[in-house]
Amino acid sequence: MQKFKETILAPTLFVIALFLLWEIVCRVFSIAPTILPSPLDIWNALLKYWNPIVSNSWQTLFTTLAGFGLAIVFGLLLGVFIGWSKAIYGALYPVMIGFNAVPKVAVVPILILWFGIGTVPAILTAFLISFFPIVVNVATGIATTEPELRDVLRALGASKLDIMRKVGIPRSMPYFFGSLKVAITLAFVGSVVSETVGSNAGLGKLMLDAQAAFKVELVFASLVMLAVLGIVLYAMTAWVEKRMTGWAFRGENQGF
Amino acid sequence: MNLGDPLVELKHVSMVYGAGANAVKAVDDLTLTVHKGEFIAVVGPSGCGKSSMMKLISGLMPVASGTLTLEGNAISGPINKVGMAFQASNLLPWRTAVDNVLLPLEIVQPHRSQIGSKRDEYRQKARALLESVGLKGFTEKFPWQLSGGMQQRTSICRALIHEPEILMLDEPFGALDAFTREELWCMMRDLHAQKQITALLVTHDLREAVFLCDTVYVMSDRPGKIVKVQKVDLQRPRDIEVTYSPHFQELVQELRSFIGRH
Numbered sequence: 001m002q003k004f005k006e007t008i009l010a011p012t013l014f015v016i017a018l019f020l021l022w023e024i025v026c027r028v029f030s031i032a033p034t035i036l037p038s039p040l041d042i043w044n045a046l047l048k049y050w051n052p053i054v055s056n057s058w059q060t061l062f063t064t065l066a067g068f069g070l071a072i073v074f075g076l077l078l079g080v081f082i083g084w085s086k087a088i089y090g091a092l093y094p095v096m097i098g099f100n101a102v103p104k105v106a107v108v109p110i111l112i113l114w115f116g117i118g119t120v121p122a123i124l125t126a127f128l129i130s131f132f133p134i135v136v137n138v139a140t141g142i143a144t145t146e147p148e149l150r151d152v153l154r155a156l157g158a159s160k161l162d163i164m165r166k167v168g169i170p171r172s173m174p175y176f177f178g179s180l181k182v183a184i185t186l187a188f189v190g191s192v193v194s195e196t197v198g199s200n201a202g203l204g205k206l207m208l209d210a211q212a213a214f215k216v217e218l219v220f221a222s223l224v225m226l227a228v229l230g231i232v233l234y235a236m237t238a239w240v241e242k243r244m245t246g247w248a249f250r251g252e253n254q255g256f
Numbered sequence: 257m258n259l260g261d262p263l264v265e266l267k268h269v270s271m272v273y274g275a276g277a278n279a280v281k282a283v284d285d286l287t288l289t290v291h292k293g294e295f296i297a298v299v300g301p302s303g304c305g306k307s308s309m310m311k312l313i314s315g316l317m318p319v320a321s322g323t324l325t326l327e328g329n330a331i332s333g334p335i336n337k338v339g340m341a342f343q344a345s346n347l348l349p350w351r352t353a354v355d356n357v358l359l360p361l362e363i364v365q366p367h368r369s370q371i372g373s374k375r376d377e378y379r380q381k382a383r384a385l386l387e388s389v390g391l392k393g394f395t396e397k398f399p400w401q402l403s404g405g406m407q408q409r410t411s412i413c414r415a416l417i418h419e420p421e422i423l424m425l426d427e428p429f430g431a432l433d434a435f436t437r438e439e440l441w442c443m444m445r446d447l448h449a450q451k452q453i454t455a456l457l458v459t460h461d462l463r464e465a466v467f468l469c470d471t472v473y474v475m476s477d478r479p480g481k482i483v484k485v486q487k488v489d490l491q492r493p494r495d496i497e498v499t500y501s502p503h504f505q506e507l508v509q510e511l512r513s514f515i516g517r518h
């Protein structure tokens with residue numbers, strides 16, 4: 001019950017209060033809807049443009065999840081590869097850092113050049129931006145295996161693959177699932193950025209068009225939709241993390 | 257006590273970390289014999305090469321010079337005839353105590369190829385081992401549900417499950433409080449008596465060494481070599497009360513005088 005109060009009730013009340021305040025400010029100062037639409041204006045816009053908003057949301061959701069899926073597959077593979085040996089870790093880590101330092105917006109035009117305007121650049125941007133934290137976390141989880149434990153197993157004649165399977169990969173799982181929350185948020189950002197730079201569908205594109213047509217309330221309606229999607233995606237991965245890595249947290253939650 | 261045949265023999269062994277200018281000689285001219293069924297302790301100042309010697313015997317590091325044999329055969333790599341336990345229990349947090357103990361059997365042949373079909377049988381064996389060190393009722397618990405002493409007992413069971421020729425303990429009780437430590441000494445004493453295991457204990461605690469062992473070796477500062485071999489002639493089975501006897505105290509003081517003197 002306490003938990004419900006803290007995790008559901010409190011944030012909901014806070015959001016409602018925030019929207020109320022927003023509405024009041026808009027009315028009291030009679031701010032023009034072309035500058036800052038009130039929550040009621042936005043709600044009306046949501047209803048009015050519901051069809052395009054939903055279809056574009058699906059597009060953004062699809063590119064985000066496709067990019068995220070790719071990031072999981074490649075992130076895990078590359079993470080295990082990098083965590084495999086100190087030499088590989090040493091060789092690839094600086095390259096990875098350099099790669100990650102490049103702002104991904106700068107890559108979008110190249111992707112469009114190669115793949116044309118459409119879904120593919122959005123997926124690839126989501127992928128490129130979100131796979132880094134997965135790689136780093138998985139590699140760290142593996143590389144921090146206790147040397148004594150390694151010795152115990154090596155003395156038994158365990159191969160590197162054995163140690164990886166029995167210890168390295170399982171122990172990197174909390175790191176992996178922990179990185180998913182960050183990764184999904186980044187993938188979402190990547191998709192929307194790519195759609196905003198050059199695309200023919202998606203919430204980013206919808207916002208861009210709405211802005212060009214001076215439909216400010218639609219811009220904000222899309223923004224609200226983005227926020228909702230972002231929260232849902234985050235909550236889903238957070239739930240998966242909790243479910244999959246219970247053993248990593250159980251020891252800490254004593255005494256309550 | 258009458259000694260068994262020599263099991264592990266080190267003759268004038270030296271060992272080096274790294275190469276060239278930044279090579280560190282960890283042990284030098286180390287000569288020592290572990291007999292079957294013997295319980296020996298190696299004590300010495302910090303950094304003198306005790307853990308390094310363990311790595312040599314378990315085949316994790318090569319000798320730079322000298323000979324190192326197990327049952328007469330040179331050790332040139334991991335031999336899976338050793339079981340190791342360290343100061344940290346290093347249990348896998350996602351496995352229960354019994355599953356942690358089973359880990360070596362998933363690696364060492366012939367168990368490795370049999371564990372799939374005979375899981376229950378192996379599990380029974382692991383449970384029996386855990387119960388023999390006083391963990392009845394805790395075999396299905398996860399490490400975080402066990403006390404430090406219980407975790408260490410589990411770790412020692414893991415080192416023993418594949419019935420190694422020699423059990424190697426590197427400061428296994430170092431992180432425990434005084435009472436728990438003495439409890440585990442008694443557990444170790446009983447294991448040694450029941451299973452006739454051969455054991456090599458590295459410790460900083462001279463009382464521990466004298467209480468548990470038949471022979472205590474004292475190593476010098478790095479690069480470590482043996483500066484004193486002390487036979488412990490206390491009657492077995494030993495009670496914890498023996499640690500208060502004058503003879504026990506004498507042995508401890510004698511050993512103490514050899515540490516950090518060189």
Ligand SMILES: Nc1ncnc2c1ncn2[C@@H]1O[C@H](COP(=O)(O)OP(=O)(O)OP(=O)(O)O)[C@@H](O)[C@H]1O
Pocket residue numbers: 273274280281282301302303304305306307308309478
């Ligand atoms: N992997 C390594 N690479 C280089 N030098 C090492 C390595 N491991 C240990 N040494 C060096 O070898 C020497 C012996 O180390 P070792 O760990 O065997 O000491 P120890 O007797 O076990 O010490 P302690 O009682 O503190 O555990 C030390 O001087 C240490 O600095």
Ligand SMILES: [Mg+2]
Pocket residue numbers: 306307308426
């Ligand atoms: Mg040591």
